[in-house]
Amino acid sequence: MMGGTVISLRGATKQFGGLVAVDNVSFEVREHEVMGLIGPNGSGKSTTLNLISGALPATDGDIALKGQEITGLPARDIARKGVARTFQLVRLLPSMNVIENVMAGAVFGHRRRWGASAERHAKQVLETVGLADKAKAHTSQLTYIDTKRVELARALAGEPEVLLLDEWLAGLNPTELTEGIDLIHRLRDEGRTIILVEHVMDAIRSLCDACVVMSSGKKIAEGTTDEVLSDPEVIRAYLGDDDA
Template identity: 75%
Template sequence: MRYSGAVLSVRGATKRFGGLVAVDALDFDVAEHQVMGLIGPNGSGKTTMMNLISGALQPTAGSIALKGARISNLPAQEITRRGVGRTFQLVRLLPSMSVLENVIAGAVFGHRHRWGREAEDHAHRMLERVGLEAMAFAPISALTYIDQKRLELARVLAGDPELLLLDEWLAGLNPTELETGIELIHDLRGEGRTIILVEHVMDAIRSLCDNCVVMSSGKKIAEGNPADVLADREVVRAYLGDEDA
């Protein structure tokens, strides 16, 4: 695939599970420093698409390229080393390690490898970045839910990813936590990071995203800026049904 100038290029991405087509010939690009929202009703294929990008799943057909180099069909650890970092719908931490050690793991095994004191110092900076430095030596069991999410984000950031995938990172937060979470992502956006955001919180989509791709039943049904996309009749129909479209 030729390098188009996009950080990520998805062409014809398809994933079948037996007779079920979870992602159906999806095409989109993500430009450098862009925050793209990947949205749609439950079961539309959003997380499957994130899994294809990160290597958790292999595509049945199509291709995915990072800065022009094909990454589809590479193992997940190789895709991470090439610069794709992600969070998960259900927070995945290393419970036997301290808060700091979790972030050091991200620094050691991420896109840019750091070791020893360099990795530790960088991990402290990432914890400070997400507001968790005071809990660096605490066990995972001491963390609240929002702090677990912050820790997972700090661990991903410690690997210096070129593309950050946030899969419903704001899900399950109370209103105060949600405001804090949106502010944190807004700050990451301000740093010029390239982000794909899977999210159901429309206030976050409106305030954070430059562009949106809307999925329904595995297909792309709309693409464009958040205001236009969320007013599209087909998008309203996908979310609310024919009577409300």
């Protein structure tokens, strides 16, 4: 059951000096939808996530969360309103163990928790991502997928309504990838709205209800995953075949 619009971008634009990294991009993400943000490297996908999360201010355009303007708000305020994200490069706090990292997310997130409440909640979240047995482990002892799970747990600890996943599945082996896809399915079934920047086509086909395709900062296609992936312009953008 899709609900109303949760995130909407209207003419979102980001310039870095003379470079237009995101060029007049508009799209909407509906409640409980998994939206894929896809396209070749350097097409502006991560920058678009940064605009939504407030990590970067938009140069122009409007971004709204449930009809409420969030353009120009600091990242921490947007997180408080219920938007959490993961990063391409995992950013764990090395001085803290796994559960402390997750509790840090609970403190800064949408629903703030402290002390015993934060710890109980962090344990639940670690169970969700399959890390209950590693709560006291030091982050330096973790495998690659487990560091990614901790980062996801930290994002989830704030109980976000919207989850932004920036290539969260990148670098996983086939077994881990299957586990990762299952995990994202479960999060969606719990009622979250998810925007994911992803290159793994199996994951995109399996997870995404809809996709927005970007190329050189512009939106070149939008629609259901099947429609978009069979669009000749999208195929051309990915293959980089200018003669096609």
